[in-house]
Amino acid sequence: MSNHRIELDGVELTLSRPDELNMQMVGFYDLQKQLEACWLSLEDGDLPLVPRLLGRPGVGKTTLAYAVGKKLSQEVYIFQCTMDTRPEDLIITPVIGGGNSNASKSHAKLTPEIRYQASSLVTAMIRGGVAILDEGNRMSEKSWASLAPLFDNRRYVESIVAGLKIKAHPDFRCCVTMNDDSSTFEVPEYIMSRLQPQIYVDFPNQNEEKEILRINLPYAEEALLDKMSAFLAHAHQFGEPFTSRDGIHIIRFARRIHHLQGIPLDKALEQAIKNVIGEDALNYLNPDYQPSFNIMNDFWGQDTYEEDEDDDELV
Ligand SMILES: Nc1ncnc2c1ncn2[C@@H]1O[C@H](COP(=O)(O)OP(=O)(O)OP(=O)(O)O)[C@@H](O)[C@H]1O
Ligand SMILES: [Mg+2]
Known part of the structure; x- marks a missing residue:
């Protein structure tokens, strides 16, 4: 047998x-x-x-x-x-x-x-x-x-x-x-x-993220890996749930748009971010950006919001 x-x-x-x-x-x-x-x-x-x-x-x-x-x-x-x-x-x-x-x-x-x-x-x-x-x-x-x-x-x-x-x-x-x-x-x-x-299993830090992107996309341009890992690390500081999988999809799509439409890589990256995780996420490409509220993401779907004691605004 x-x-x-x-x-x-x-x-x-x-x-x-x-x-x-x-x-x-x-x-x-x-x-x-x-x-x-x-x-x-x-x-x-x-x-x-x-x-x-x-x-x-x-x-x-x-x-x-x-x-x-x-x-x-x-x-x-x-x-x-x-x-x-x-x-x-x-x-x-x-x-x-x-x-x-x-x-x-x-x-x-x-x-x-x-x-x-x-x-x-x-x-x-x-x-x-x-x-x-x-x-x-x-x-x-x-x-x-x-x-x-x-x-x-x-x-x-x-x-x-x-x-x-x-x-x-x-x-x-x-x-x-x-x-x-x-x-x-x-x-x-x-x-x-x-x-x-x-x-x-939590989000990786920026260096680890870059290595994760690199091992999955060994042909991707260094500049894209840098930008994407910085973007993800910045978004995680504010509790955004974007993951390595999103990053991989974004880079793969950006490179294709760049190739097919001749758009510069950084513009192609913006377009891909919009398509994969939505327009609001583009803000995190700006390293100085801080959202008006901070999603302190608890695991298991409980998002908690820290209230500002002075004026009841969400911070
Ligand atoms: N540490 C890592 N090293 C290499 N690749 C990674 C690592 N972490 C994530 N990835 C990549 O990110 C993508 C998502 O990973 P994976 O499928 O393991 O996630 P998951 O947590 O199981 O997701 P789901 O809950 O949707 O099943 C895969 O393409 C994987 O190759
Ligand atoms: Mg899985």
Whole structure:
């Protein structure tokens, strides 16, 4: 039986393929260490932790998890969670194949063939890989419930469809990424209590930002990298939520406009900022700009505003 198919308690399972992505990471040294620490097993019987990586969309959570996973393991599997993810999608799904022709020519009959497809999570559990449950808080409570035993000392999942109880390999590691996108469900408390500790991914500083832009856009002009990293750092001082992902999109678009329309690069950058994050953001290109209010962005969507005691204006 090929590597791709295995037999477990008499049931043949088709495994998923690991993710091989061209994802390079710079910075995040402390966070890397925190995640590595979670996945460390200090002695026999010492179970690894299943942390949740929190942060705004586009700040680098998946990149961090993937890079640390690759560093520690040969195989990393990303499971993209959505609001439509069903419990069986997380574990094993039956797939009806084309069928076998098993009768004589005159009475040719097609018998539907049922294949059991292991999810990327279960494949990581079986092969001892790293599983990243990406954007976990998009999933409903029903789907989370099937993972409760996996995230405590039982370390197994049950597949109703295949009639299997699957135990995680000792090398299996897992983390969940979550952002504060409003289109998500509440993750139940009993699951949150298993997804510990929290690792909070914050905005990088200006130098780190420049290196992040550079590694993703190695062909981009130095002047663009400088301007964009200064712009993002300035905006973050005032709690604006623009991320490296926005910066990458802006530079990619600016270079295209420059190329196609012959507009100078700095003008093209302005146009791209407008298109990607909106006109108001252009103010942050001016290093002296200070907004009339300071969004003290708390994580998890609670924006707090500091009130000026003298005149009730927002500062
Ligand atoms: N430290 C980093 N090193 C290299 N690239 C980075 C880093 N941080 C962010 N990026 C880049 O920024 C983009 C967004 O990163 P990523 O997809 O990891 O964010 P995320 O936090 O998972 O976002 P979401 O919540 O939307 O899933 C990617 O293109 C990634 O390459
Ligand atoms: Mg992500």
